[in-house]
Amino acid sequence: MDWTALAVSLRLAVFTCLLLLPLGLWLGRALAVTRFRGRVLCEALVALPLVMPPTVLGFYLMLSFGADSPLGGLWQRLTGEGLNFTFSGILLASLVVNLPFAVQPIQRAFENVPAHLREAAWCSGLSPWQTLLRIELPLAWPGLVSAMALTFAHTLGEFGVILMVGGAIDGETRTLAISIYDRVQAFDESGASQMSAVLLLVSFVTIGVVYALARRNRGMSV
Amino acid sequence: MMSTEVALAELRVSLHQVGPIPLAADFRCSPGELLALVGPSGSGKTTLLRAIAGLYRPAQGWVRCAGETWFDATAGICLTAQQRRIGFVFQDYALFPHLSALDNVMSAMGHVPRSERRSRAAGWLYRVRLQGLEGRYPAQLSGGQRQRVAVARALAREPRVLLLDEPFSAVDQVTRRRLQRELALLREEIDIPMLLVTHDLEEASALADRLCVLHGGRTLQSGPPESLFRQPASAEVARLLDKHNVFQGWKVMENGQARLAWGPYRFEVAQGLEDLDNGSEVHWYVPPSDVVLHRRGRPSKGERENPVTGQVCEMIVLGGMTLLTLAFTHTEDTLRFEIATHAARRNGLAQGVEASVSLLAQGIHLMPPRPAERYGSRDVQV
Numbered sequence: 001m002d003w004t005a006l007a008v009s010l011r012l013a014v015f016t017c018l019l020l021l022p023l024g025l026w027l028g029r030a031l032a033v034t035r036f037r038g039r040v041l042c043e044a045l046v047a048l049p050l051v052m053p054p055t056v057l058g059f060y061l062m063l064s065f066g067a068d069s070p071l072g073g074l075w076q077r078l079t080g081e082g083l084n085f086t087f088s089g090i091l092l093a094s095l096v097v098n099l100p101f102a103v104q105p106i107q108r109a110f111e112n113v114p115a116h117l118r119e120a121a122w123c124s125g126l127s128p129w130q131t132l133l134r135i136e137l138p139l140a141w142p143g144l145v146s147a148m149a150l151t152f153a154h155t156l157g158e159f160g161v162i163l164m165v166g167g168a169i170d171g172e173t174r175t176l177a178i179s180i181y182d183r184v185q186a187f188d189e190s191g192a193s194q195m196s197a198v199l200l201l202v203s204f205v206t207i208g209v210v211y212a213l214a215r216r217n218r219g220m221s222v
Numbered sequence: 223m224m225s226t227e228v229a230l231a232e233l234r235v236s237l238h239q240v241g242p243i244p245l246a247a248d249f250r251c252s253p254g255e256l257l258a259l260v261g262p263s264g265s266g267k268t269t270l271l272r273a274i275a276g277l278y279r280p281a282q283g284w285v286r287c288a289g290e291t292w293f294d295a296t297a298g299i300c301l302t303a304q305q306r307r308i309g310f311v312f313q314d315y316a317l318f319p320h321l322s323a324l325d326n327v328m329s330a331m332g333h334v335p336r337s338e339r340r341s342r343a344a345g346w347l348y349r350v351r352l353q354g355l356e357g358r359y360p361a362q363l364s365g366g367q368r369q370r371v372a373v374a375r376a377l378a379r380e381p382r383v384l385l386l387d388e389p390f391s392a393v394d395q396v397t398r399r400r401l402q403r404e405l406a407l408l409r410e411e412i413d414i415p416m417l418l419v420t421h422d423l424e425e426a427s428a429l430a431d432r433l434c435v436l437h438g439g440r441t442l443q444s445g446p447p448e449s450l451f452r453q454p455a456s457a458e459v460a461r462l463l464d465k466h467n468v469f470q471g472w473k474v475m476e477n478g479q480a481r482l483a484w485g486p487y488r489f490e491v492a493q494g495l496e497d498l499d500n501g502s503e504v505h506w507y508v509p510p511s512d513v514v515l516h517r518r519g520r521p522s523k524g525e526r527e528n529p530v531t532g533q534v535c536e537m538i539v540l541g542g543m544t545l546l547t548l549a550f551t552h553t554e555d556t557l558r559f560e561i562a563t564h565a566a567r568r569n570g571l572a573q574g575v576e577a578s579v580s581l582l583a584q585g586i587h588l589m590p591p592r593p594a595e596r597y598g599s600r601d602v603q604v
Contacts, residue, residue: 119277120316122303124330124379134329138320 001194004171005179013155016094017148020102024147028106050100058164061093090166090173097161101150109143142213153206157199231288233383233415239281243269245439251415258418258430266439267419271385275310276303288382309376313388315368317360323371324356330379346374366397384416423464435459453587457505466558467508473498485552489528494588505589512585513559516578518569528581537573539563
């Protein structure tokens with residue numbers, strides 16, 4: 001069991017969830033509630049990582065993280081280090097890859113809150129913030145938990161993009177999934193199977209949570 | 223002094239736009255008055271209510287209530303729904319499903335000190351006869367109970383205007399009657415303007431002090447139900463009010479007397495003919511109550527008043543009353559009226575039989591063309 005890789009994976013998953021929660025909440029709600037020009041394009045861009053081959057996405061991210069690229073150059077000037085082959089790099093890549101897993105369940109959850117409930121809240125004198133906190137979020141929270149569970153599990157299992165952007169630097173970018181691959185390459189099936197079992201368990205629990213919340217969400221629908 | 227107070231507290235609305243939802247609505251509603259906005263689906267009733275509530279922003283016009291301007295397109299004023307302080311009962315009640323009945327009512331009491339909210343919310347639920355059900359969630363309440371929670375929540379806001387959007391459409395007939403009676407009782411205690419949107423004319427005329435007829439977002443006529451039903455401003459209003467006996471005639475002079483010509487007939491009319499030019503066309507309406515059947519074999523003096531003869535083309539017995547429809551040779555329009563079923567039998571009425579009736583001169587209501595101009599709806603720039 002590669003405990004260092006597990007620690008990197010957990011750190012990556014936790015940071016990805018923490019950063020994607022506010023972003024997913026804002027973007028998911030905006031896509032669900034507001035009508036604006038370019039909404040369909042925005043939805044398509046969010047969904048793009050779902051259909052792009054991970055190596056292709058990883059390749060473009062690697063290019064844009066390079067010191068010669070605007071993003072990589074900016075990061076270099078701000079922090080003094082590059083993005084490729086660093087934890088910051090795989091975290092940024094993880095945010096992009098997990099965007100649809102975070103945004104889409106939240107968007108669906110807010111779409112399921114009938115518009116007239118929001119209007120009833122406004123007519124009752126609740127401000128938009130109070131409406132969000134007291135009416136919308138209590139009704140949409142299963143979607144938020146689903147989004148975080150999917151993001152967490154997907155980050156733990158992400159392989160192609162992380163390998164392209166981060167390589168396999170021990171304690172920095174070697175995640176559990178990459179470590180499993182390395183163990184298999186080294187004919188260490190016992191180590192690979194232990195780590196695979198951990199990922200299988202996490203995936204199973206995640207899907208269980210998501211389905212249980214989906215059932216609850218249907219029960220709450222009005 | 224009193225009239226100034228009323229004017230200050232009344233709701234005045236003038237909203238206009240060409241699209242996407244056409245609006246040309248002008249009306250007012252006094253404190254304590256219940257004004258019903260009636261019209262077919264898509265006539266803009268709900269849009270008007272939403273515009274008053276601040277949930278929809280029309281292109282032009284203004285909304286004033288309780289001495290405040292809530293919306294004025296020219297001045298760029300548009301208060302939010304929160305600032306307007308309205309009580310809104312939505313068509314499907316829009317209760318918050320995760321909150322109990324008491325919490326639903328309390329959610330509208332942000333203006334009340336926190337320590338008083340619970341007891342006052344319970345008081346509102348008591349007023350709508352829901353004591354004992356405070357802890358129930360909307361899913362655990364019947365349709366009628368949900369509607370009462372929605373009314374309690376709307377009133378708990380202590381609103382300046384109460385807006386009711388088809389509040390009885392989601393319940394069964396029996397519950398509807400009961401809720402209508404309760405609203406009629408409750409409104410005795412409410413001293414704010416109340417707007418009721420409904421497509422049910424019977425409901426509107428039973429509950430409202432005045433009706434405002436809408437079509438295509440345009441206010442066509444407003445007035446007390448009886449006056450509207452007897453004297454619709456135009457053929458369009460008559461049709462929207464489900465009135466059948468609307469015909470087209472023209473003015474003629476006969477022996478120096480103004481008469482209403484309808485095919486071969488020349489009618490005496492109590493009022494309205496004098497304003498028309500000779501030969502001008504006019505729509506006219508006669509309420510079924512002013513159509514009097516001539517008794518077979520027993521002519522009476524009254525039969526000389528605007529007699530017409532037609533053939534019974536439809537005869538529907540509805541318990542003690544029979545609905546008769548007469549067809550005429552000179553027009554495709556038909557005349558409809560009701561008589562007691564026993565009278566229909568005594569006079570030998572049946573389908574295909576010829577029958578004569580008198581149209582009472584007092585009942586004939588003339589509706590000159592372009593009625594909207596008389597009521598100002600088209601005078602306002604859109």
